[in-house]
Amino acid sequence: MALKRYHILIVIIILNSSLIMGQKESKPVSTLKVTTLSTMLVNFNGIGEWGYSALVEVDGKKILFDTGKYPETVLRNAEELGIDLSDVEDVFLSHNHRDHTGGLLTLRNELKKTNPNALIRVHVGKGIFRERLNYENNMPNVKAALEADGVKIIVYENQFELFSGVWITGPIKRIHDEKNWYEGGKIQMGPDSIEDTIPEDQSLVIETEDGFVLVSGCGHAGIVNTLEHIRLNIYDKRVYTVIGGFHLVNATDDNLKWTSSKLQDFGVSNIMGAHCTGINSLYTLRNLLDLSRSNAIVGSVGDSFDLEKGITAGPIAK
Ligand SMILES: [Zn+2]
Numbered sequence: 301m302a303l304k305r306y307h308i309l310i311v312i313i314i315l316n317s318s319l320i321m322g323q324k325e326s327k328p329v330s331t332l333k334v335t336t337l338s339t340m341l342v343n344f345n346g347i348g349e350w351g352y353s354a355l356v357e358v359d360g361k362k363i364l365f366d367t368g369k370y371p372e373t374v375l376r377n378a379e380e381l382g383i384d385l386s387d388v389e390d391v392f393l394s395h396n397h398r399d400h401t402g403g404l405l406t407l408r409n410e411l412k413k414t415n416p417n418a419l420i421r422v423h424v425g426k427g428i429f430r431e432r433l434n435y436e437n438n439m440p441n442v443k444a445a446l447e448a449d450g451v452k453i454i455v456y457e458n459q460f461e462l463f464s465g466v467w468i469t470g471p472i473k474r475i476h477d478e479k480n481w482y483e484g485g486k487i488q489m490g491p492d493s494i495e496d497t498i499p500e501d502q503s504l505v506i507e508t509e510d511g512f513v514l515v516s517g518c519g520h521a522g523i524v525n526t527l528e529h530i531r532l533n534i535y536d537k538r539v540y541t542v543i544g545g546f547h548l549v550n551a552t553d554d555n556l557k558w559t560s561s562k563l564q565d566f567g568v569s570n571i572m573g574a575h576c577t578g579i580n581s582l583y584t585l586r587n588l589l590d591l592s593r594s595n596a597i598v599g600s601v602g603d604s605f606d607l608e609k610g611i612t613a614g615p616i617a618k
Pocket residue numbers: 395397518520
């Protein structure tokens with residue numbers, strides 16, 4: 301009898317721990333390519349802007365990660381790079397800021413001419429539609445226009461497995477005081493207002509045989525908070541590669557030292573730091589992490605990270 305109870309107890313503990321951790325069994329993807337479509341630096345073809353967007357191609361699926369700032373940028377850059385976006389059905393938005401969401405309506409309007417299901421699903425974090433006091437959050441208008449056009453908007457409160465081995469983090473707990481946003485923003489909450497920490501900020505995570513790959517938009521939640529959130533709730537694995545904007549552009553030397561020591565603990569071996577990562581901050585991190593010009597680069601339009609080839613830098617960032 302005692303033995304039976306002991307077995308039942310073990311089963312309950314296993315079930316509980318997997319539910320609490322929210323982790324599923326390991327399912328590494330076979331192919332992955334991430335191509336930058338919007339950031340400040342550009343090479344021979346395309347337009348640079350203060351913004352971010354990337355195309356994520358994983359095991360035959362495509363996800364457009366953020367949509368750049370100006371309405372035409374991503375559309376024109378994709379054309380210049382010979383990339384067809386009309387078969388992309390899923391859009392991931394990291395947060396509400398226009399430098400990540402400004403191209404969405406133009407892209408949907410253009411691409412649906414070729415494929416009515418182009419950009420038909422938009423994945424966002426809870427809080428993205430909240431009213432901001434210091435600027436007009438355009439996302440409620442974007443939502444209304446998209447829904448009138450038959451586009452489905454899916455709001456995440458927690459982590460979610462979008463495709464096998466591909467996860468949306470959902471909003472991230474701010475364990476460390478990374479404060480990677482411009483201070484002074486306010487969110488209207490009923491009669492009161494609270495500090496705008498960009499609570500909806502979310503990232504995309506892809507599991508590979510070598511560890512996981514993170515794609516981040518502006519990193520307002522903080523890169524360390526984001527990576528710890530993933531390790532706690534999605535994959536307790538080494539961090540293989542980090543890609544995108546990490547909002548370290550104003551980071552002090554002490555902040556960068558702290559960040560690099562954490563990244564070292566996570567085992568980060570490739571960085572494509574685009575957008576608000578900051579050029580000086582990227583090079584400081586590269587030195588502190590003892591990485592080289594082949595595995596820590598400033599992102600530029602048209603560069604890519606591939607599981608086979610690693611980072612292919614643009615000529616300007618080599
Ligand atoms: Zn932002």
